Amino acid sequence: MSMHVRSRKTLLTAAALAAGLSLAAVTPALAGTGASHAARPAAVSGAQGDPRNVTQRVADFYGAYIDSVWSDQDPAAAADAKALRAFYLTSAAQKKVAAYEAKEHADGILFAQNVPVKWKVVYTGSGAGHATSRVTLTWSDGTGAEVTSIDVQSDLRTLKISDLKPVG
Known part of the structure; x- marks a missing residue:
């Protein structure tokens, strides 16, 4: 050739x-x-986790929960959100969330009627058999985006979420 x-x-x-x-x-x-929700390219090339880490479990829950409620066009989304609540929250926390939702007509996990575009979870302390994580939710992109926070208490023995309280 x-x-x-x-x-x-x-x-x-x-x-x-x-x-x-x-x-x-x-x-x-x-x-x-x-x-209806445009996909964005991933900024992170990988992720990892540890099911024994209580703060990681809160992050896993919020990530999966937000994905589920964000996917409002998917018929399985509501069932997924309900199953996530049952798995990650204690029965007392589930009752408290349901009471909040009945009274406020808003999501008792996000303390809002809409879905955030970003979330972050950090460990803030522990004591008396519980750990607290702060969940920060960002509600839009760009400068001046509204940000809210929720303190999430988890039982150290079961790793289940036992209480949620909006901050501020």
Whole structure:
């Protein structure tokens, strides 16, 4: 095979590869344009967790719960949110959340009627068999976004959420 033919094949292969990679990069963005909540590229390349860490469990709960209520077009979302509450909250906490919801007509986990776009959980202390985590919810993107916080108490023996209180 001559050098000229080999160079042309290499060039054509490179062009085809570049076109394929470009299409692969554009396709996910195009696929999400019709969704009610536009997908955003992940800023984090990985995640990890530890089911024995009480603050991690609060973060896991809020992440899964927010994903579930955010997906309001998915028929399974309401059942998922209910199952998450049953798994992560003590029965007393579930009753307190239900009472709040009946009185305030708002979500008793988020203490709001809408869904935040971001959340963060940090450990704030422990004592008397409980740990407290502060959940910070961000309600929009950009500067001046509204931020609220919730103190979440967890039982250190069961790792279940035993109380939730809005801060401020």
